Amino acid sequence: MGRTPCCDKNNGLKKGPWTTEEDEKLIHYIQKHGYGNWRTLPKNAGLQRCGKSCRLRWTNYLRPDIKRGRFSFEEEETIIQLHSVLGNKWSTIASRLPGRTDNEIKNYWNTNIRKRLLRMGIDPVTHSPRLDLLDLSSILCSSLYGSSSSQINNFQTLLSMQQQQPLINPELLKLASSLFTTSSQQQQQQDYSNNQPCNPQIQNQVPPSHFVQFQDQIQQVPSTNSNVCTSVSPSFPNHSHLFETNVNTNPSNFTDQSCYNNQHSVPDIDWLENNGFGLSTFKEDIDYTPQLSNYNQYYGSDYNQNLMTHQTSNQILSTPSSSPTPMNSNSTCIIGSNTEDEKESYDSCNNRMKFEIPLHILDSNDFM
DNA sequence: AAAACTACCAACCGCGCGTGT
DNA sequence: GACACGCGCGGTTGGTAGTTT
Incomplete structure (x- = not known):
């Protein structure tokens, strides 16, 4: 028996980019009730989204302690060093970078650091020369x-x-x-x-x-x-x-x-x-x-x-x-x-x- | 100016783990 | 022990903005 899907794809739940109204609903609900039980949260908050989508939106974008903007020198350095030890443990790496999400770090790695390493002839997976x-x-x-x-x-x-x-x-x-x-x-x-x-x-x-x-x-x-x-x-x-x-x-x-x-x-x-x-x-x-x-x-x-x-x-x-x-x-x-x-x-x-x-x-x- | 290409990143998807029954 | 459930993680996708040709 397989896992039951987090959200039924045919029940009319919305996908794709979030609107400001949806963001406001989610923020308002979490500010009032806190988060937890993501499965029931969207229904209670009046959102036509699956819980997973709500959690992702909150943790990656709406959370008040999210740090925006370019990665600093120290942050980039930390990412490289931690990745050399931990590999693709983005959440663990993110836990060492206050205000940064695993998704953000992962994106930054894939779009910036990884490419730079490749250009240098360094394998971004092993951190060894290619x-x-x-x-x-x-x-x-x-x-x-x-x-x-x-x-x-x-x-x-x-x-x-x-x-x-x-x-x-x-x-x-x-x-x-x-x-x-x-x-x-x-x-x-x-x-x-x-x-x-x-x-x-x-x-x-x-x-x-x-x-x-x-x-x-x-x-x-x-x-x-x-x-x-x-x-x-x-x-x-x-x-x-x-x-x-x-x-x-x-x-x-x-x-x-x-x-x-x-x-x-x-x-x-x-x-x-x-x-x-x-x-x-x-x-x-x-x-x-x-x-x-x-x-x-x-x-x-x-x-x-x-x-x-x-x-x-x-x-x-x-x-x-x-x-x-x-x-x-x-x-x-x-x-x-x-x-x-x-x-x-x-x-x-x-x-x-x-x-x-x-x-x-x-x-x-x-x-x- | 427009098409082609590239870079970026928010969001999705599937899977695995921990927990409760 | 088996199963269901909730959650989080990591890989991937697709849309958009910016740049080049």
Whole structure:
């Protein structure tokens, strides 16, 4: 037996855009009686609408606390960060943005942010670079099935060329370099992956607990290929190119699996907050500070200017350049020569990876 | 000026979950 | 446990406004 429809399609109920009169009726009724029991509400309010339509109209448009107008810089930033963790959990994202509805955020994502990411060559679902835009197939194969010396040499040549004259999106190159990890690291990662949800999208939504745990593992594994070390944080493999990750938290704090949302296998923000890991705390402990270079691509130079003005603001989530902390080596990448320099400080390591974004790879639309 | 195209967003639809019986 | 119901969520559609050709 199927579900009974919320509203009979043949009983003359009105559909389509709401009129001012209908809006007024709905507002007046809710102000007087409150909302609840949406099924009977339209009849009581004298509306020829189904309850579902009334609820939607109220929650998405008529509610007094609805915020109208363009999304602010902070709001957009929050949406991107939350989406990278939660995926299409629009209602959850909306709950973190006062005055914004899930529908509004969803629309904004689909019409603005998503397209911008696509233009940048970033998969808006996984937040990872779209490798189909770059011929890295051989690199990927070698990373997965073992690298031949010639392949390594070719890749090193590519890196060398890139340093002299940037040819491709440095973030894509960074990802490629990260895939050039040693087999032992691959094995470690494989072992780790076996404990992850099967859904690759869900894998991108693993809470930081796994990240911290794996950090501990990987620190113990010396790279046999000294030219290239991994920069991909295992638990956020597809986000590390967007957010430098400073981990200062106690790993044990995140090992409780109850931090997952049972329904969706994503981090449960309520759980995090109830256990002292609200997003604000999150920001303090784990700094998902997007790399400036990435946001250069997101928003152009104005964005960086914007970042500077937000450095001191007290926001729920991290602002891209708000972290004065040097980047942690665990999430950064060393690409350089075979010299003792490889052992130099994290800062030097970071500097090597901080390519200036060549203007020719930026879409002018990214500045819009 | 008009047609074609694009962007935006309100609204609809189907499904799944929680709850009560 | 099975079923009915109410509700909310996420994906999609369709209308409209703006822009380009």
